[in-house]
Amino acid sequence: MIAAVCTRYGPPEVIRIAEVADPKPGEADVLIRVHATTVTTADWRIRAMAMPAPIFRLIAPLVLGLRGPRNQVLGTECTGVVERVGARVRAFRPGDRVIAVTDMRMGAHAEFVCVREDAALTTLPANLTFDQAVAIPFGALVALRYLRDLAAVKAGQRVLVIGASGAIGVAAVQFARYLGAHVTGVCSTANVDLVRSLGAATVIDRQIEDFHQGGAAYDVVLDTVGATSFARCKHMLKPRGQFLAVLMGLTEFGQMAWTMFAGGRRVRGALVTASKADVELLMKLAEAGQLRPIIDSSYPLQRIVEAHRRVDSGRKVGSVVVTVA
Ligand SMILES: NC(=O)c1ccc[n+]([C@@H]2O[C@H](COP(=O)([O-])OP(=O)(O)OC[C@H]3O[C@@H](n4cnc5c(N)ncnc54)[C@H](OP(=O)(O)O)[C@@H]3O)[C@@H](O)[C@H]2O)c1
Structure with missing residues (x-):
């Protein structure tokens, strides 16, 4: 072949x-x-x-x-x-x-x-x-694992998706919205309309605005592209908010361990692998028009x-x- x-x-x-x-x-x-x-x-x-x-x-x-x-x-x-x-x-x-x-x-x-x-x-x-x-699967499996399994996102929570136009980002915006969250997406000017059309209630154009500004607004900050860090986002998280790092190094591994025991704001991450049940779920969501x-x-x-x-x-x-x- x-x-x-x-x-x-x-x-x-x-x-x-x-x-x-x-x-x-x-x-x-x-x-x-x-x-x-x-x-x-x-x-x-x-x-x-x-x-x-x-x-x-x-x-x-x-x-x-x-x-x-x-x-x-x-x-x-x-x-x-x-x-x-x-x-x-x-x-x-x-x-x-x-x-x-x-x-x-x-x-x-x-x-x-x-x-x-x-x-x-x-x-x-x-x-x-x-x-x-x-x-669908590559980005959506990460979105599922992070938003459903790690963060257990619930209706009404506020979720910030950084890198909202990438493979993981487009799925994360849609899945967070599906779970009933209020979604803010971060992307460049050319992709603002797309990210809004996927269900983001607010879109921050990273070429105009620094998304690090503002107070403790978010339950979950999902950094899909390694554009920021827990240290830079801590002030944006609510007292029990979670920073989800899709890219991880020793710093993030240390922060995951430390914040698990310390309580309060947490850092979380995982290496994602696929399961039959999750691929079946993604296909069901796509069939129903809930995942584009x-x-x-x-x-x-x-x-x-x-x-x-x-x-x-x-x-x-x-x-x-x-x-x-
Ligand atoms: N933990 C895991 O198991 C796991 C699994 C899969 C992938 N990953 C990792 O996840 C990362 C993202 O994957 P992906 O496929 O979603 O990436 P991708 O599709 O290549 O993401 C591209 C988008 O990221 C945005 N971007 C680029 N630089 C940025 C910056 N400095 N700040 C903010 N946004 C920026 C751009 O959007 P705008 O121009 O619109 O801003 C671009 O459209 C990869 O590095 C991959 O290795 C991890």
Whole structure:
């Protein structure tokens, strides 16, 4: 099969299209013919070995591979059609339209992907195209984990989303709104209308206004892009408010531990992995129109280098989609 292969760390140009061995499904596996996938900030971080904190720069080569990624086909999510199933698979049949999140097993930048039946795999709602559906999980799984599980956001709470136009941001604004929160989004001028249309009651244009101003207004501050810190946002949090750090280093790990015992304002964060139940929930929300996919741009697999360049810009709006079939 054809795949986008990354044999060494570096700029987008290290990715090349090559012939690789077809995956071989086992008895409990589902083989998917990929129609669409994404290039995400996870693909960028791995391809460029661009880790957010010194501690990860030390550990990442040991985990991911010394000179280049051990999993040479990147890509953490895909949509497509079931091509074949293993003998023990019951929930899927050839021809089913599906979505799968492969997380750190990756492999989605390819014509075929093999996933276990019980993995983060589910059928696609009829009203979503392959491109629309695949634009959802990467950002929305982080939004779910942070806003539902870590912060337990409740109706009426005030939530500030920093980086509200990125992949995580567009999902976080919508999900916080879905939970009944009053949402304030932070983005640049060009994206103000989009963020408002996603459900933000207030939008702060970061090119005009410093979002750090103001008193203890928020129950939750979600920094999706590492644009600020707990120290700079503490005064904006209510006495039991929570600072959610999507990017974490030693400072944040220390603050998480300290604020857990100290009481009062807390710092929280997590490494997000996908579950079948969460991908199913996201598809239900999208089917009902409560979670809108936002596609920054779309490229055929043959032009995946351009997709990586767009992600590297740090200015994408929502998700960058790659069409395969
Ligand atoms: N904890 C985890 O498990 C986990 C999981 C997934 C991703 N991540 C991390 O989450 C981060 C965000 O991912 P993403 O895919 O949502 O990013 P993204 O889509 O690339 O975010 C891009 C947006 O961020 C905004 N932005 C850029 N610089 C900014 C700044 N200095 N201040 C405020 N906003 C800024 C820009 O919007 P405007 O121009 O409109 O401001 C841009 O549109 C990544 O670094 C990724 O590594 C963590």
